[in-house]
Each structure stands twice: as structure tokens, then as C-alpha cells.
Amino acid sequence: MERAVIFLCLLVASVYSSSLKFEKFVQEFQQNEPLEDGGKHWALLVAGSNGYFNYRHQADVCHAYQILHSHGIPDDNIIVMMYDDIADNKENPVKDNIINRPDGPNVYEGVLKDYTGFDVNPDKFISVMTGDKENARGKVIESGPNDHVFVNFVDHGGPGVLGFGTKMLKAQKLMDAIMYMHENNRYKKLVFYVEACESGSMFYDLLPKDIDVYVTTASNPHESSYACYFDKTRRTYLGDVYSVKWMEDSDKENLNTETLNKQFALTKQETNTSHVQEYGDLSIGEMTVAEFQGTQAAKNAQAPPKDPCEDAVKSEDVPLEILRRSLNLVKSKEEAREIEIKLAKLIEERQRTDRVVKHIVGLATDDHVTAKNMMETRQHISKWECYENAYDSLEEKCKKHLNIPENDYALRKLYMFVNMCENNIPFEHIDSAIEKVCEEENI
Incomplete structure (x- = not known):
């Protein structure tokens, strides 16, 4: 034969x-070879953010699509969610082009655009993942009990939340969706790769170990993930360290022999900017990468020109660092002045965020020592109702000052609200402090 x-x-x-x-x-x-018992591959790739400074998120997802496509997973079984506001963005000097590493290939070419713009939101994501056609009103994961499902999510994050532009997906809602899929035989094995700050908090002490789900995350529950590959022409970061590490590995390895464990170990070792984590059923790590990313042989990609960790920067510092680096690239005084104004404004916004959160914590605790402890320690989430209510209150009542969830720097401060809930500060005190501080015009 x-x-x-x-x-x-x-x-x-x-x-x-x-x-x-x-x-x-x-x-x-x-053809992509069928899985055991006639199972199929399914994949859901999501870049939740928008805006040119978030270029890297859509670049990561476009690259992920190219990997799955080249390894034989049919487009009918891949769903891509991204705002699609980067390739033709006025700030992008190379139109219809997105790259994920310096001098890399155009990963935007041929990419699917199943859900774009405001259709990239938490409710749509849950509907697509769970196969709810009525609410998704588009392609969904139509997986069954013999199928393998691969989900790659890329965006900002905070304690127990993942970003979708102007909305956030909460950990317990994601876990409800996963449990629904398990209870309704929507997969044989389910694998998540999650790129976001504090992404470990979405699964720590929440994801069962016996429901055939395996997860790796870019960071532990308490730290930032990192952007990388600053491009002087495009004046933005092209990728994220965790994402480019696993994808550059998938580009060059024989996925039919490499295991998920091996890819995780390599990604963890080479991502020296944050602590890559794994959760769930760790025995799935013994399976091959091909069983989730496609079995067809693909042309090996060229090696990246440099280590992405060389110029890595915390996710929340990306807007600041883009402006600082751009200031060194401009030639006219007028453009330099425009960047300096933007830089000063951004620094002031960050300082205001610090003042607002500090004021809220001080008012809610009404004790200097306790307030200091809330700001200097980090605890895991166990009192979810209190914390999620506090988050909702911040989003609703403090948009003027904090602009959650679109302010990634503000997301880095949410751990203080976790701490207050874990230390039994009543939600009523937290909510009252939020309302009082956020009503002030000038802080």
C-alpha cells in the first residue's frame, strides 16, 4: 500500500x-488520521483582546491555526475567535500581514475568521465550546464521546478571570462549561493551553483530576505572563513567551512521537519569565501532541532568530514599554512629543489606579496594619462568592477610574480583593468602600 x-x-x-x-x-x-475508535480532532482558538498594542494575542492564535491546519485538522473542525482588527489596523505598516516572530511568515494568510469583533465574548465562547448552536449562531464544537478537543486561549487575565475585550470570563463559569461537556460525553480527552496573567487561578483547586481534562497555563495563580519579540517596524510585541515556546516546538517536532509531557517540560524550562503550570488529569500528558494538534506531517519551520525571553516584558507593562521603545525610534520632534504626551498620560493612569485601589482597601479594612497586609500578600481564592461580587462591583462602579476589564494594569491589583475576602472582610464593607471611592471626581 x-x-x-x-x-x-x-x-x-x-x-x-x-x-x-x-x-x-x-x-x-x-488526511489527518482518525483517532482511536473513529474519533475526530476538534479545536477552538481564541484571542480575546482587541487594539493594536495587543497585536501579539491575535498573532499567537493565527500561528496556532497554521500549526493545526498544517498538521491535517480540517477547517470544519477548527474554530477561530479573534477581533480581526490587527492586519488592516492603521498602525500596522504591513497590511494584511501578521507575524509571530521577527522576520517570520505571515500567519494571517488563510486563517479562519469564524467569530470576529464583538462576537468574541465570554457567552459566545461558552456556547461554541459546549456545542450550543442556538446561542452561538455559527460554528460550534460538535464533538462526541470518542473525540479529542484542543482549546487555546490567549488574552489578559487576573485572579479567577480571563479577558474578552470589554468582558471577562469567570473561572466558575468556565468550570461549569467543562463539567457540562464531561457529563454530556462531549469529549474523550480535552486539553487546554491558556496564555494569560495569573492563568493558573482559573484551574487551581477547581479542576477535577478525574474528568479527562489536561491544562497547561502560562503562569501560576499569582504572576504575570510575558510578551516578547518587540518589532521595530511594527512597534509592538509579536508574541507571548509561553505561546511562542510551545508553538515553535510544535513547528519543528514530530508530533506523532512527542508527548504532551515533553512539550510541557520544554515549554516550562524555556519560559524563564513565569512559572508554567499543569492541572487536571496529568496522565493525559503521556499522550502524543499529535492526538490534539493533528497527525499529519508538516514542513518544519525555520528556527527563530533569537530567544524570545531576551526582550520579554510583563503583560501589564506592554503599553508602557511600546511607548518607551517607540520614543527611541522616531526621527521627528513632533512625533517624539506626541509619544511623550501618551507616555505621561499612561503613567498618570497607572498612578491613579494605585491610589484608587489603595484608598478602597484602606477604607474597607479601616485598619492600617490589615490594609498593609492585604497589599503585600497573595492568597488563593476559596471564597468565590465574595470575590466575584467584589469584582462585579468594581467593574460596575469604578469604570471611570479603573476601567476594568480593559485596564490590564488594574487587573494586577485584584489580588487585594481576593485577600480581603479570604481574611473575612465582609463584602458589604468592600462594596461600600468601592462605591464611596469611585464616586470621587479627583483621586
Whole structure:
């Protein structure tokens, strides 16, 4: 059989004089091998953010699509959610082009656009993942009991929350969706790769170890993830360290022999900016990467020109660092002045965020020593109702000063509200402090 296939390919090659036509034929001829018991691959790729300074998130997801597509997962079984406001953005000097590493290929070419703009939101994401066609009103994961599902999420995050532009997905809602899929036999194995600050908090002490779900995250429950690959032409960061590490590995490895454990170990070792974590059923790590990212052989990509950790920066510092680096690239005094104004404004916004949160904590605790402790320690979330109510109160009542969830710097301060709840500060005190401080015009 193998010799017959080789002969058929040689015969076709003699007919097609163009190497491009032959390559296209080979790609169409090869099929992604079915999984055990006739199972299928399904994938959901999500970049939740928008705005040119968040370029890297959509670049990560576009790259992830290229990996799954090149390894044979059919487009019908891949769903991509991204705002799609980067490739033709007025700030992008190279139109219809997104790259994920310096001098890299255009990962935007041919990428699916199943959900874009404001359709990229938590409710739509949950509907797509759980196969709810009525609410999704578009492609959904139509997986069954023999199928493998791969989910890659990329955006900002905070304690127990993941970002979707102007909305946030809460950990317990995500866990409810996963449990629904488990209880309704929507997968045989489910794997999550999550790129976000404090992404470990979405699964720590929440994800059961016996429901056939395996998760890796860019960071532990208390730290930032890191952006990387600053591009002087585009004046933005092209990727995130955790994401480019696992994807550059998938680009070059034989996925049919590499295990998830090996990819996790490599990604963890080489991501020296944050602590990559794993959760859930760790035995799934013994399975091959191909069983979730596609079994078809793909052309090996070129090695990256440099280590992404060389210029890595905390996610919340990206807007600040882009402006600082851009200031060193401009040639006119007028453009330099414009950047300096933006930089001063951003610094003032961050300082106001610090003042607002400090004021709220001081008022809610009404004790200097306790307030200091809330600001200097980090605790895991166990009192979810109190914390989620506090988050909702901040989002509703403090948009003028904090602009949660669009202010990634403010998301880094949410741990203080976790701490207050864990230390039994009544929610009523926290809510009252939020309301009082956030009503003030000038802070």
C-alpha cells in the first residue's frame, strides 16, 4: 500500500510541472488520521483582546491555526475567535500581514475568521465550546464521546478571570462549561493551553483530576505572563513567551512521537519569565501532541532568530514599554512629543489606579496594619462568592477610574480583593468602600 501511494505521488509529480501545484496536491491528498475508535480532532482558538498594542494575542492564535491546519485538522473542525482588527489596523505598516516572530511568515494568510469583533465574548465562547448552536449562531464544537478537543486561549487575565475585550470570563463559569461537556460525553480527552496573567487561578483547586481534562497555563495563580519579540517596524510585541515556546516546538517536532509531557517540560524550562503550570488529569500528558494538534506531517519551520525571553516584558507593562521603545525610534520632534504626551498620560493612569485601589482597601479594612497586609500578600481564592461580587462591583462602579476589564494594569491589583475576602472582610464593607471611592471626581 505504501509503495502504491509513493508511485501515485510520483505520477502526479510528473503531470504537474509546477512545484506549487504539486505541493497543493500533496496537502489535499494527505488526511489527518482518525483517532482511536473513529474519533475526530476538534479545536477552538481564541484571542480575546482587541487594539493594536495587543497585536501579539491575535498573532499567537493565527500561528496556532497554521500549526493545526498544517498538521491535517480540517477547517470544519477548527474554530477561530479573534477581533480581526490587527492586519488592516492603521498602525500596522504591513497590511494584511501578521507575524509571530521577527522576520517570520505571515500567519494571517488563510486563517479562519469564524467569530470576529464583538462576537468574541465570554457567552459566545461558552456556547461554541459546549456545542450550543442556538446561542452561538455559527460554528460550534460538535464533538462526541470518542473525540479529542484542543482549546487555546490567549488574552489578559487576573485572579479567577480571563479577558474578552470589554468582558471577562469567570473561572466558575468556565468550570461549569467543562463539567457540562464531561457529563454530556462531549469529549474523550480535552486539553487546554491558556496564555494569560495569573492563568493558573482559573484551574487551581477547581479542576477535577478525574474528568479527562489536561491544562497547561502560562503562569501560576499569582504572576504575570510575558510578551516578547518587540518589532521595530511594527512597534509592538509579536508574541507571548509561553505561546511562542510551545508553538515553535510544535513547528519543528514530530508530533506523532512527542508527548504532551515533553512539550510541557520544554515549554516550562524555556519560559524563564513565569512559572508554567499543569492541572487536571496529568496522565493525559503521556499522550502524543499529535492526538490534539493533528497527525499529519508538516514542513518544519525555520528556527527563530533569537530567544524570545531576551526582550520579554510583563503583560501589564506592554503599553508602557511600546511607548518607551517607540520614543527611541522616531526621527521627528513632533512625533517624539506626541509619544511623550501618551507616555505621561499612561503613567498618570497607572498612578491613579494605585491610589484608587489603595484608598478602597484602606477604607474597607479601616485598619492600617490589615490594609498593609492585604497589599503585600497573595492568597488563593476559596471564597468565590465574595470575590466575584467584589469584582462585579468594581467593574460596575469604578469604570471611570479603573476601567476594568480593559485596564490590564488594574487587573494586577485584584489580588487585594481576593485577600480581603479570604481574611473575612465582609463584602458589604468592600462594596461600600468601592462605591464611596469611585464616586470621587479627583483621586
